[in-house]
Amino acid sequence: METLVIQTLNGLVFSMLLFVMAAGLSLIFGQMDVINLAHGSFYLLGGYIGFTMIRQYENYWLALIIAPVIVGTIGFIIEYAILRRIYGRHHHLNQVLFTFGLALVAADLIRWNWGSYVITVAAPPQLQGQVPFLGIQFPVYRLAVITFGLTIGAILWIGIERTRIGMILRAGVSDAKLLSGFGVNIQLVFSGVFAMGTALAALAGVIGAPIHSLYPGLDFEILILTLAVVVVGGLGTLKGAFLGSLLIGMADTFGKTFLPEFALFLIFAVMASVLILRPSGLWGLRGQR
Amino acid sequence: MGTERTKIITHIATARSWLAANSRWVLILTLILALIFPFSVKTYILSLGIEVLIFAIFAMSLDLLLGYTGLPSLGHAAFFGLGAYILAYVSSNSELALGLTDNLLITLPIVILGTALSAVILGFLALRTSGVFFLMITLAFAQMLFSIAIRWSSVTGGSDGMTGVPRPTLGIGTWHLSFTDRADFYYLVLAFFCITWFLLRYIVRSPFGLALRGIHANEQRMRGLGYNTFRYKFTAFIVSGVIAGIAGMLLSQYFWHAVPHNLFWNMSGQALIMVVVGGPGTLTGPVIGATLMRLLPNFASTYTELSETLMGLVLILFVLLAPGGIFGIFHKKR
Incomplete structure (x- = not known):
């Protein structure tokens, strides 16, 4: 029973991390039809920048703000300078290949700069230690991550459903061309969305660092699980990202506990069954675009 | 500036028509060079040659999917690694x-x-999906195999992989050939390479291959014409997977082991870069790509430790500036 509670909570923690990742990936895809294969690299980059900030200024909260800003700016520049030049050519394959090249370069540069050993990051002092929760002792930091993930989800939901910017974003998902016909600067929207998506990845990187540590290779581990989330949940919707994250986060956590050798195989099984039932994901935008 | 540009274009056009007119002689000459190759080079270069040929087979198999059928597989290392592990297991x-x-x-x-x-x-x-979903799923599946290869160490040997893979022999009854020697193994790989090249060339020029190109160009219309496009894509996927598996088999025999790295995304990425840099949908392009991408890190490592950055940059440059690859510069596509 105790393991069950602990693992359910751990599953929730991981689900929330995946959700922040998947939300960014999904946001970018919804607007621009681009699958950003460098998304995991932005996670890792965010984590490492956060780690450097924490070491330098001994302030986790500063890192939590600065790392996403830096990575988001990098994302903005990449979209503004390069990615927008290859829209529409070759059915978007070139864009994906571009982000893949980016992931290769990023992985190499990150290893070159921060080394290839595992870096552990301490939780902020305010959130260290454990508290009794549902009859067990559970780390405060992990409970905070769950709350944090839910908060981000709520902010994103309100932002997309209830604000003017959200209205533009929703219109962009339906028809970006028409939207630009109405006088909206769609190029700026694209740059902004890409920056936002990469910043979310970096945010997940800073939040995840005290839990998963930082090491080369983590970028693609996270990317694969995020891809699994959007395959299961569907692309382009916040709901899909959220429920997909819960499914994959739980499957991964419980898989690792009970079938350590086959944890990913369990995810594979979940993905396969969703593919057989609904090839475009359980809660994704209808149809292929 | 303007005249320089015209000059270059004229040169390329000349080279293009010369190649087209003499393609048979180029082919025969290449084959002769490939046959005398082991006698004329040092062991180190011969090793590079073997690697290049194996990766050329791998890249060509991906070209059937990516270049001809328009299926962007990012997990082709799955079959490459599986071929290596199955051979090792046997x-x-x-x-x-x-x-x-x-x-x-x-x-x-x-x-x-x-x-x-x-x-x-x-x-x-x-294949129940297409476009970016296909890409994500192939990538995810390959990574899952990679993680199983690492974690399920009682069967796969974990991160060390399976060692002690012998070079192959060929024999019926008392007749017996061994390919243990490096030069002999080179000829075996060369034979596999030639068979793959001619087989794939035959396939892409056959009615089946034309249907694949049709699917690449416009799948809806092919379906409208009465083609069962799923069956075509499925067949292409299997053929491509098997050829990639054979390349993986050869690699494990060459290096005496099968390792999880054979299944890694990086491996799929290398194959993809080879195809994109060489020229998708050309078969010969990926061979050129494989040659370049195997040689480049070797020479680059003398000057920089960031050889993967270099590969990523090459990919980005080709995607941005020459989507037809090297082959596309010298050949009019189709």
């Missing part, structure tokens, strides 16, 4: 493996069957 002398035989007449059919079977399963699932 013939390696490590205690994890069966250690049955190194006779190609037995091991090759097993590798072909094993990779074909996994291609059937993966293809059936992945």
Whole structure:
């Protein structure tokens, strides 16, 4: 029973991390039809920048703000300078290949700069230690991550459903061309969305660092699980990202506990069954675009 | 500036028409050079040659999917690695493996069957989707195999992989050929390379191959014309997977081991870069790409430790500036 509670909570923690990742990936895809294969690299980059900030200024909260800003700016520049030049050519394959090249370069540069050993990051002092929760002792930091993930989800939901910017974003998902016909600067929207998506990845990187540590290779581990989330949940919707994250986060956590050798195989099984039932994901935008 | 540009274009056009007119002689000359290759170079260069040929087979198999059928697989290393592991499991002398035989007449059919079977399963699932979903799913599946290879160490040997893979032999009854020697193994790889090249060339020029190109250009219309496009894509997926598996088999025999790295996304990425840099949908392009991308890190490592950055940058440059690849610069596509 105790393991069950602990693992359910751990599953929730991981689900929330995946959700922040998947939300960014999904946001970018919804607007621009681009699958950003460098998304995991932005996670890792965010984590490492956060780690450097924490070491330098001994302030986790500063890192939590600065790392996403830096990575988001990098994302903005990449979209503004390069990615927008290859829209529409070759059915978007070139864009994906571009982000893949980016992931290769990023992985190499990150290893070159921060080394290839595992870096552990301490939780902020305010959130260290454990508290009794549902009859067990559970780390405060992990409970905070769950709350944090839910908060981000709520902010994103309100932002997309209830604000003017959200209205533009929703219109962009339906028809970006028409939207630009109405006088909206769609190029700026694209740059902004890409920056936002990469910043979310970096945010997940800073939040995840005290839990998963930082090491080369983590970028693609996270990317694969995020891809699994959007395959299961569907692309382009916040709901899909959220429920997909819960499914994959739980499957991964419980898989690792009970079938350590086959944890990913369990995810594979979940993905396969969703593919057989609904090839475009359980809660994704209808149809292929 | 303007005249310089015209000059270059004229030069390329001349080279293009010369190549087109003399393609048969170029082919024969290349083959002769390939045959005398082991006699004329040092061991180190011969090793590079073997690697290039193996990766050329791998890249060509991906070209059938990416260049001809328009299926952007980002997990082709799945079959490459599976081929390596199946071969290792059958013939390696490590205690994890069966250690049955190194006779190609037995091991090759097993590798072909094993990779074909996994291609059937993966293809059936992945081909239910298209576009970016196909790309994500192939990538995810390959990474899952990678993680299983690392974690399930009681069967796969974990991160060390399976060692003690022998070079192959070929024999019926008393007639017996061994490819243990590096130069002999080179000829075996060359034979596989030639068979793959001619087989794939035959396939892409056949009615089946034309249908694949039709699917690449416009799948809706092909369906409208009455083609069962799923069946075509499925067949192409299996053929491509098996050829990639054979390339993986050769690699494990060459390096005496099968390692999880063979299944890693990085491996899929390398194949993808080879195809994109060489020129997708050309078969010869990926061979050129494989040659370049195997040689580049070797020479670059003398000057910089960031050889993967270099590869990523090459990919980005080609995607941005020359989507037709090197081959596309010198050949009019189709």
